[in-house]
Amino acid sequence: MKDVQKQINNKIDEIKEDLILSTQEIIKIRSVEDEPKEGMPFGEGVAKALEYALDKSYELGFKIRNMNGYIGYAEYGEGEDYVAVLGHLDVVPEGDGWKYPPYGAEIHDGKMYGRGTLDDKAPIIAALYGLKAIKDLNLPLSKKVRIIFGTNEESGCGEMPYYMEREKPPVAGFTPDGQYPIIYAEKGILTFNLVQDLKDKCSENLIIKSVKGGQRPNMVPDYCEAVIWAKDNNKLLEALNEFVDKTNLDLKGEINGGEITIKSYGVSAHGSTPEKGKNAIMNIFKFLGALPLGECDLSTYINFFNSYVGTETNGKNFFGKSIKDKPSGELSFNVGKVNIDEEKASLTINMRYPVTYDYDYIMNLFNKRLIYGIKVEDMQKQKPLYFSPDNPLINALQKVYTVQTGEEAKLLAIGGGTYAKEMPNIVAFGPIFPGKPDLDHQVNEYIEIVDLIKNAKIYGNAIYELAK
Known part of the structure; x- marks a missing residue:
């Protein structure tokens, strides 16, 4: 396992500049819910973010599907069952008081500032590049992998019934919509x-x-x-x-x-x-x-x-x-x-x-x-969400987190609701590391560049562990 993890990590280091640039480009899109238009059920800004994510996924070599503007995904691999990473591209309004433009994606002192840098744009792009590393290395998988781009998490998750009525759920997966190590319990x-x-x-x-x-x-x-x-x-x-x-x-x-x-x-x-x-x-x-x-x-x-x-x-x-x-x-x-x-x-x-x-x-x-x-x-x-500490999904993610960080993968219970509640067999996993500030929905939201790359490595290895 350690040899494969090293390969994935090295590959992400090779493509990290592209990861940073792609993250900046999607942060620059103001994807706040707006008046619906044809093919744009949650407004033009959200539709532009989804279009960018899918175009980038296609450019990286993945199959893509846009489900009538409600939701989309990038897919890799073969098989009936699939592993999913579920993230959302919509953001809450920026509010006032930013020291850097909220959609500028400017980098200052090693931090990328902008609405969505933590919640959820940057982390889901990191997961996409984690899968890109697996693809480039041609690592063998037993299941398909989908990076799913949601569009309405901040305003009621109106896209998720559309997806679940047309697609079967994943057998396992995670959402980069919380904190590390792993969130196993979420309040109602x-x-x-x-x-x-x-x-x-x-x-x-x-x-x-x-x-x-x-x-x-x-x-x-x-x-x-x-x-x-x-x-x-x-x-x-x-x-x-x-x-x-x-x-x-x-x-x-x-x-x-x-x-x-x-x-x-x-x-x-x-x-x-x-x-x-x-x-x-x-x-x-x-x-x-x-x-x-x-x-x-x-x-x-x-x-x-x-x-x-x-x-x-x-x-x-x-x-x-x-x-x-x-x-x-x-x-x-x-x-x-x-x-x-x-x-x-x-x-x-x-x-x-x-x-x-x-x-x-x-x-x-x-x-x-x-x-x-x-x-x-x-x-x-x-409803509240709860996973047993003995669940195989929990154990697999604990294993990856411990190897990648050298730290114990403690289980967390939170008051916030994550995207994990919207799809079966999904648990919240990152992107915020212990000791780092939770800036979701706050002014001056940012992600440290080192954490963006670290997330891509953790997510790449987690995808491989679940789909190998």
């Missing part, structure tokens, strides 16, 4: 809206016309704004300044015509680790809750969330107790989006529950807290 994920119709009106002296903020449920929102009509604008601004002095929250007010826009600034983070961010929505709710709105549906709605959510990110206050287990830790609770007008209020919640709990238990407990008038709508759910 629930995304839904909490909606209330606003039938009665608030104070005649203050009218909240709208509150909007957040880009994705699985991101801690870094911006939110409220538009308010006030009988006395100066008095409202004074109240805002006093509130800011008291709380040190990053809120600013601007007079626009006869209305005031309150702007709230937070810190973005991944929805699985909301404690790492600062929630701009909940910060603006604090201020709105301090205003003399009177008794009305909207004030009840705002005060409910201020009382039972606030800045808390583990749901302990909402559920009335801690929800946690030994394998995967605490439940996480993120308010990801808000959309309030004069008729309806809606908050989008992204909640991740421990692997030993089930959906019915969590939601029964959740619904007991809701007050009359607030409804759960548009529920999207993913």
Whole structure:
């Protein structure tokens, strides 16, 4: 095995400049979900990224298939069964505050910066070049290998049913959508809206016309704004300044015509680790809750969330107790989006529950807290994922990781959901090494060039181990 691993590693060193260049080219494509077009179900940017990945795969000598713009793959080898590497080419919006262009793929101090350098573009290109090394060496395989390019992981995985209805699942594989060594347990994920119709009106002296903020449920929102009509604008601004002095929250007010826009600034983070961010929505709710709105549906709605959510990110206050287990830790609770007008209020919640709990238990407990008038709508759910530590797939990847890094391949349980949940027999494997920062969904996302090449070597060897 060591001789083959050495051959694969040496071959990747030979082609590493092409790997780096190909990674830069695909990072430069802004592949955020957009309006669908013919043959482009998730928008033009995502379609361009898929086209690039498949064109590059063809150039490298692989068979390719574009499944009507939903998903595509590069294929190598023969046989009925196949091993898969599943990665996604879509990315979350870039947000503000980048020190280098978010789609520039610029390299500074050995780091390539750009949206998708960790999640998932660079790692899936690394896997493609790992397979390229196997092909160039003409190593014998007993199974086909597919590098599968997904296109909608960040917005609901709408491409995966299209694939699974038309293709059989792989016999084994991994996704470069997590951390090293190996993620064997993933929390259940629930995304839904909490909606209330606003039938009665608030104070005649203050009218909240709208509150909007957040880009994705699985991101801690870094911006939110409220538009308010006030009988006395100066008095409202004074109240805002006093509130800011008291709380040190990053809120600013601007007079626009006869209305005031309150702007709230937070810190973005991944929805699985909301404690790492600062929630701009909940910060603006604090201020709105301090205003003399009177008794009305909207004030009840705002005060409910201020009382039972606030800045808390583990749901302990909402559920009335801690929800946690030994394998995967605490439940996480993120308010990801808000959309309030004069008729309806809606908050989008992204909640991740421990692997030993089930959906019915969590939601029964959740619904007991809701007050009359607030409804759960548009529920999207993913069950927890769990692999036995004795699973042959887990053992094979442990073997490769230990040989490649010289470190113990410990098994991880995480709060984040990875692409592994979307396809049978897939486990999350990399690309983030222990001790390195998790910059998924954050500004200044980057991958170190040495880690990009190291990933290609690990993935090449893992593909060979699973398909040999």
